[in-house]
Amino acid sequence: MTASAPAFPADAIRIRGLSKTYASRNGQPPKQALKGVDLTIPRGSFFGLLGPNGAGKSTLINIMAGLVKKTAGQVEIWDRDLDRDERGARLAIGIVPQELNLDPFFTPRELLEVQAGLYGVPRSERRTDEILATVGLSDKADAYARTLSGGMRRRLLVAKAMVHFPPILVLDEPTAGVDIELRQQLWTQIRAMNERGTTILLTTHYLEEAQELCDQIAIINHGSVVACEPTEALIGRLDSKTLTVMLTEPLGDIPPALQAFGAEKARRGNGLVLRYRPSETAIAEILAAISAAGLTIADLTTDEADLEDIFLQLTRSTAA
Numbered sequence: 001m002t003a004s005a006p007a008f009p010a011d012a013i014r015i016r017g018l019s020k021t022y023a024s025r026n027g028q029p030p031k032q033a034l035k036g037v038d039l040t041i042p043r044g045s046f047f048g049l050l051g052p053n054g055a056g057k058s059t060l061i062n063i064m065a066g067l068v069k070k071t072a073g074q075v076e077i078w079d080r081d082l083d084r085d086e087r088g089a090r091l092a093i094g095i096v097p098q099e100l101n102l103d104p105f106f107t108p109r110e111l112l113e114v115q116a117g118l119y120g121v122p123r124s125e126r127r128t129d130e131i132l133a134t135v136g137l138s139d140k141a142d143a144y145a146r147t148l149s150g151g152m153r154r155r156l157l158v159a160k161a162m163v164h165f166p167p168i169l170v171l172d173e174p175t176a177g178v179d180i181e182l183r184q185q186l187w188t189q190i191r192a193m194n195e196r197g198t199t200i201l202l203t204t205h206y207l208e209e210a211q212e213l214c215d216q217i218a219i220i221n222h223g224s225v226v227a228c229e230p231t232e233a234l235i236g237r238l239d240s241k242t243l244t245v246m247l248t249e250p251l252g253d254i255p256p257a258l259q260a261f262g263a264e265k266a267r268r269g270n271g272l273v274l275r276y277r278p279s280e281t282a283i284a285e286i287l288a289a290i291s292a293a294g295l296t297i298a299d300l301t302t303d304e305a306d307l308e309d310i311f312l313q314l315t316r317s318t319a320a
């Protein structure tokens with residue numbers, strides 16, 4: 001169990017040269033789902049693993065969960081090699097699966113007790129009530145799982161993944177189909193766990209969510225890692241900002257001096273949209289050019305590139 005680990009490793013998960021080729025089936029050729037993936041997930045991080053459908057995210061998580069057998073490469077979870085110490089590696093990780101597969105005739109308390117039994121957690125060390133409180137399900141402890149809402153079931157799956165106190169929690173698309181309020185609740189709880197030291201690995205299709213929550217992000221595409229860096233650095237990579245100014249008067253032709261900034265008229269009102277690279281152009285330079293063109297600004301806004309822009313740029317161009 002985690003308490004027996006003599007020292008905390010620097011990295012929660014280390015993956016080197018990980019490949020997976022699924023055998024051919026139904027006349028389909030073999031499918032190389034992972035192509036030599038290297039990935040380091042630092043201890044204590046809130047790490048986002050993003051990628052379009054079919055990129056290989058579930059394959060990677062399922063290899064760690066022991067559901068899929070890797071073709072080649074090395075996986076170390078909490079310093080335990082998956083090939084040499086599979087049980088140790090498995091004990092260091094709690095996986096919250098994509099599907100809401102819960103036995104409907106068990107109560108949350110019973111489900112957690114059964115799960116703790118499967119992991120060999122002695123009765124005296126079980127913390128069923130505490131875990132239920134952590135995920136906000138204390139008042140549902142004795143209700144049948146089938147009477148729980150989708151959001152509650154999702155939180156129960158998080159609780160189930162926590163019964164053996166793993167230092168790493170993996171969440172595979174945890175908020176798919178969960179409404180906004182419950183999503184917020186789930187994140188508040190997961191964030192608190194991260195602040196108490198649990199390493200979180202999250203796959204999600206909600207890029208805004210990843211941008212807000214994750215301190216590090218890896219993007220995987222066609223089985224290869226195409227980016228892996230701190231969230232801020234990744235977003236900064238695009239080096240692109242948009243300035244929208246509302247002018248006091250309607251604009252005729254775009255003045256030549258502003259064409260250099262790729263200026264175009266906004267769809268509505270007296271707006272003018274300009275795109276620039278913050279590393280090359282200061283906003284004051286653009287404002288001066290607008291003023292020099294005899295235009296008066298009534299209002300202005302700026303927009304930065306976000307994760308969605310960088311995600312599309314990195315995943316659109318690469319061929320399969």
Ligand SMILES: Nc1ncnc2c1ncn2[C@@H]1O[C@H](COP(=O)(O)OP(=O)(O)OP(=O)(O)O)[C@@H](O)[C@H]1O
Pocket residue numbers: 022023025031032033051052053054055056057058059060
């Ligand atoms: N059991 C399997 N047999 C054959 N091919 C598979 C199998 N499982 C997955 N694949 C293929 O491997 C590739 C990677 O799939 P994977 O499920 O890992 O992607 P993903 O990034 O998790 O996608 P999603 O976001 O849709 O869950 C896909 O092309 C998929 O069709």
